[in-house]
Amino acid sequence: MIKVTLSVLVVIFLASIFAPILTPYGPDDINLDQLRHSPDMHHPLGTDNKGRDILSRVLYGGRISLSVAVVAAVISMGIGLIVGLVSGYAGGKMDTAIMLVVDLVLAFPSLLLAIGISVILPPGIYTVMIAIASVGWASFARLIRGYVLQCREAPFIEAARVIGCGNIRILFVHLLPQCMPLTLVMGGLKLAGYILTEASLSFLGLGAQPPTPSWGSMISANRIFIMSAPWMVIFPGLAIAVTSLCFNMLGDALRDKYGLKLTG
Amino acid sequence: MGERASPEAIANIRKELNADEGIFAQYRGYVMLLLRGEFGRSYYTNRKVLDDLMSKFPHTLLLAVSAMLISVPAGIALGFISSIRRGSAIDRSISSLSVVGLSLPVFWSGLLIMLFFSLKLKMLPPSGTGDVRFLVMPALTLSLPAIATLARVSRTTLVDLFGMPYVRTARAKGVAEWKVRLNHVLRNALIPLVTVVGLDFGSYLNGAVLTETIFGWDGIGRFAMEGIIKRDYPVIMGCIIVGTVVYVLINLLVDILYHYLDPRVRLYSSHD
Numbered sequence: 127m128i129k130v131t132l133s134v135l136v137v138i139f140l141a142s143i144f145a146p147i148l149t150p151y152g153p154d155d156i157n158l159d160q161l162r163h164s165p166d167m168h169h170p171l172g173t174d175n176k177g178r179d180i181l182s183r184v185l186y187g188g189r190i191s192l193s194v195a196v197v198a199a200v201i202s203m204g205i206g207l208i209v210g211l212v213s214g215y216a217g218g219k220m221d222t223a224i225m226l227v228v229d230l231v232l233a234f235p236s237l238l239l240a241i242g243i244s245v246i247l248p249p250g251i252y253t254v255m256i257a258i259a260s261v262g263w264a265s266f267a268r269l270i271r272g273y274v275l276q277c278r279e280a281p282f283i284e285a286a287r288v289i290g291c292g293n294i295r296i297l298f299v300h301l302l303p304q305c306m307p308l309t310l311v312m313g314g315l316k317l318a319g320y321i322l323t324e325a326s327l328s329f330l331g332l333g334a335q336p337p338t339p340s341w342g343s344m345i346s347a348n349r350i351f352i353m354s355a356p357w358m359v360i361f362p363g364l365a366i367a368v369t370s371l372c373f374n375m376l377g378d379a380l381r382d383k384y385g386l387k388l389t390g
Numbered sequence: 391m392g393e394r395a396s397p398e399a400i401a402n403i404r405k406e407l408n409a410d411e412g413i414f415a416q417y418r419g420y421v422m423l424l425l426r427g428e429f430g431r432s433y434y435t436n437r438k439v440l441d442d443l444m445s446k447f448p449h450t451l452l453l454a455v456s457a458m459l460i461s462v463p464a465g466i467a468l469g470f471i472s473s474i475r476r477g478s479a480i481d482r483s484i485s486s487l488s489v490v491g492l493s494l495p496v497f498w499s500g501l502l503i504m505l506f507f508s509l510k511l512k513m514l515p516p517s518g519t520g521d522v523r524f525l526v527m528p529a530l531t532l533s534l535p536a537i538a539t540l541a542r543v544s545r546t547t548l549v550d551l552f553g554m555p556y557v558r559t560a561r562a563k564g565v566a567e568w569k570v571r572l573n574h575v576l577r578n579a580l581i582p583l584v585t586v587v588g589l590d591f592g593s594y595l596n597g598a599v600l601t602e603t604i605f606g607w608d609g610i611g612r613f614a615m616e617g618i619i620k621r622d623y624p625v626i627m628g629c630i631i632v633g634t635v636v637y638v639l640i641n642l643l644v645d646i647l648y649h650y651l652d653p654r655v656r657l658y659s660s661h662d
Binding site: 233234235236237238239241242245318322325326329330331332342345346349352353356359360363366367370371374375378 | 489490492493494495497498501502504505508509516592593595596599600603604614615618619621623626629630633634637638641
């Protein structure tokens with residue numbers, strides 16, 4: 127199952143990366159002779175209300191949606207790793223204070239918080255990355271902190287201290303690599319959610335601005351045509367659903383394989 | 391205001407919004423407003439945001455509660471069936487379906503539901519606020535991811551419980567299997583499940599913004615969406631604050647409910 131999921135994901139990523147080669151039309155090429163054309167040989171997924179090819183837009187949209195989700199995940203992981211490492215290793219008041227902030231962030235309904243952030247900053251893909259990451263880091267931080275608490279008293283850390291390693295060295299050379307597998311599995315699971323959040327924010331008009339296509343904004347712009355030209359909405363949504371499904375299944379499979387318990 | 395506003399008019403608005411004061415003075419002004427229980431006025435309609443929120447909140451609550459009424463029994467039932475038929479084809483298909491349910495963007499599944507019920511079957515009105523006919527589709531849409539989450543969590547919880555020694559004891563002393571399943575296992579599973587339902591309330595709020603927008607349901611979510619489109623900051627702030635407060639209150643309620651469901655859980659640790 128992992129193989130199937132992985133290959134679908136690879137296909138999705140490759141198709142987005144090589145969108146300019148794969149598509150005969152540009153994402154913004156307007157063709158007024160072919161408005162809201164149903165899927166056929168020339169336009170496999172049909173065209174939208176400006177005659178733009180849906181397939182091209184879905185592939186180009188994938189570049190936006192995937193890169194926003196991946197970058198947001200990398201930022202979240204980075205911040206979460208550092209905060210979690212420091213919090214778990216330092217312990218005491220520092221730990222209490224950091225966990226208070228983490229709980230505070232986790233106490234917000236995530237999409238509302240992300241909406242709040244994307245409203246303050248000018249709309250665009252960077253804002254969406256920041257919005258997702260500023261909510262996302264907290265769950266990584268909590269997970270890593272819990273793991274560091276377990277590792278902190280392990281013999282290998284004690285040994286490192288005995289041979290004279292400083293705190294910084296223990297943190298980044300000894301503890302950090304220990305946390306990587308857990309972080310990556312969690313990242314895989316979270317990516318599914320980030321794809322959905324990115325799509326939701328774009329759907330709300332807070333993401334990539336027109337004419338740049340992203341999966342969420344395509345659905346948002348085309349939803350008034352759902353009755354007359356459903357393909358304009360169905361295919362971008364299918365792209366979101368399949369990608370998110372693959373990440374979910376991959377995350378589940380990895381979690382089961384390594385027997386990890388992920389909460390928070 | 392428009393592009394050709396007179397300097398006086400601009401000055402008036404600036405004065406009204408306290409735009410000439412420093413950012414901290416402005417923030418203090420907003421906090422004072424909040425402390426008086428106000429959210430200010432909408433930039434566009436000039437109506438009090440609080441009044442609008444009060445009139446729209448019951449709609450959102452109705453939608454969220456209806457969605458819960460669908461998702462809680464359905465989710466737990468699916469998880470229960472999965473757990474007693476563990477490893478079977480039914481279990482596997484329920485598990486796969488719930489991953490799918492988690493992966494669907496609600497605004498898209500909502501549109502598909504609308505396409506099916508309104509266009510193909512012509513059974514329900516596509517959008518609007520009103521009686522049950524208007525409520526069915528948004529509630530169904532909102533409940534889908536929640537059903538999926540609950541089905542997954544309740545399956546895991548129930549499978550764990552079925553392996554407990556006390557279940558073997560019950561079976562060994564000859565308790566009927568249906569009694570073991572319902573009274574011994576399902577009942578004990580309720581405690582963790584209440585938490586999940588409560589914590590998941592945030593996803594109802596998140597989903598409400600999207601679902602209400604699609605189905606034209608006149609609640610806080612759609613209000614927020616309109617605010618976002620028009621950059622109507624008092625409206626956006628009001629919606630986010632109300633949403634957050636409700637979410638935190640629900641979490642508190644879950645903690646208290648915990649105590650009643652399981653008297654072993656103490657709200658204060660014993661040495662306090």
